[in-house]
Amino acid sequence: MIYLAPVQGITDRIYRNLFPLYFKGVDIAIAPFISSVKKMKPENNLLREFYPDKNTGIPTIPQIMSSNPDDFTRLANALYDIGCGTVNWNLGCPFRMVVKKGRGAGMLCYPDRIESFLEKTMPAIKPKISIKLRIGLTYPAEVLELIPIFNRFELEELIIHPRTGEQMYEGKVDLDIFEQCLNLSKHRVVYNGDIDSLEKLEMLTKRFASVDRWMIGRGLIGNPFLAEKIKFNTEKPYNEKIKIIRAFHDQLFTEYSKILSGPSHITNKMKEIWTYMGSFFENGDKIRKRINKTHHRDNYVDIVNKIFHEAQIVQT
Numbered sequence: 001m002i003y004l005a006p007v008q009g010i011t012d013r014i015y016r017n018l019f020p021l022y023f024k025g026v027d028i029a030i031a032p033f034i035s036s037v038k039k040m041k042p043e044n045n046l047l048r049e050f051y052p053d054k055n056t057g058i059p060t061i062p063q064i065m066s067s068n069p070d071d072f073t074r075l076a077n078a079l080y081d082i083g084c085g086t087v088n089w090n091l092g093c094p095f096r097m098v099v100k101k102g103r104g105a106g107m108l109c110y111p112d113r114i115e116s117f118l119e120k121t122m123p124a125i126k127p128k129i130s131i132k133l134r135i136g137l138t139y140p141a142e143v144l145e146l147i148p149i150f151n152r153f154e155l156e157e158l159i160i161h162p163r164t165g166e167q168m169y170e171g172k173v174d175l176d177i178f179e180q181c182l183n184l185s186k187h188r189v190v191y192n193g194d195i196d197s198l199e200k201l202e203m204l205t206k207r208f209a210s211v212d213r214w215m216i217g218r219g220l221i222g223n224p225f226l227a228e229k230i231k232f233n234t235e236k237p238y239n240e241k242i243k244i245i246r247a248f249h250d251q252l253f254t255e256y257s258k259i260l261s262g263p264s265h266i267t268n269k270m271k272e273i274w275t276y277m278g279s280f281f282e283n284g285d286k287i288r289k290r291i292n293k294t295h296h297r298d299n300y301v302d303i304v305n306k307i308f309h310e311a312q313i314v315q316t
């Protein structure tokens with residue numbers, strides 16, 4: 001099974017709804033995190049994002065960022081009431097402000113806090129719970145203390161990105177620690193980190209024969225045909241792929257234009273997408289630079305037309 005990773009600013013509801021209209025092979029997505037709040041009104045905007053009639057694309061599990069069991073439970077149960085059977089707990093976000101508050105990866109070095117969070121939450125929560133985590137905040141081995149704690153609870157699965165919080169998104173993934181987690185965990189484990197080709201996945205499959213769920217973020221946003229290639233080992237001609245990416249891009253642009261007002265909001269949104277989507281093109285860096293220079297809609301549309309036109313010519 002292939003999971004689309006949560007990437008804040010990119011894999012939102014619009015992206016997840018449009019993606020399967022153009023690309024095959026992704027089975028499920030975890031949504032970018034939402035934070036639990038102290039007081040929650042029933043008509044909360046956060047919840048609205050997860051109404052089933054608004055999530056018609058990749059089946060999606062919401063993700064909650066919280067270190068407070070009561071707030072987490074309230075939000076998780078509200079999500080259950082609108083139809084979400086599982087929620088995911090974020091124990092991986094490495095951003096300074098999050099870590100400073102002892103949330104996300106900032107909680108990984110406090111096994112006692114994680115244990116008491118789960119002790120309070122598990123009996124009170126209606127949906128199933130899965131956890132997405134890194135292997136530590138500072139040291140990779142921090143996770144080895146956590147797995148025996150997780151083993152005591154009925155969790156849906158663990159999604160492990162084998163980097164520390166301090167590594168952010170760079171440096172090597174620690175496959176040895178991942179292997180130790182796999183051996184220690186009684187729960188199903190999903191692998192996440194740096195999968196960007198069929199060959200990379202094959203290497204991982206060989207080493208971790210018991211894993212059959214793979215989460216992909218940047219690799220899939222950069223090459224949305226990757227899941228199709230992995231699952232069916234088929235590949236469309238380059239020109240056809242460019243046409244499909246163009247159609248996907250245009251529909252994203254149309255949908256975001258409906259909700260983003262102000263001349264630079266839409267271009268800023270599209271620039272974020274190009275940060276990753278640029279990798280699809282041979283001259284990705286140059287393309288990103290050209291896109292980043294645009295500041296309003298018409299100028300953006302003009303440049304994008306040129307980029308896609310040139311991409312077609314390169315191959316013909």
Ligand SMILES: Cc1cc2nc3c(=O)[nH]c(=O)nc-3n(C[C@H](O)[C@H](O)[C@H](O)COP(=O)(O)O)c2cc1C
Nearest residue numbers: 005006007008032033132161193194195216217218
């Ligand atoms: C810009 C950005 C935003 C992210 N937002 C989230 C998030 O909201 N929740 C989460 O669990 N992980 C988040 N991640 C981490 C990814 O889900 C994933 O774990 C990480 O990128 C490694 O996988 P990859 O190498 O396949 O991209 C984010 C990553 C990036 C680069």
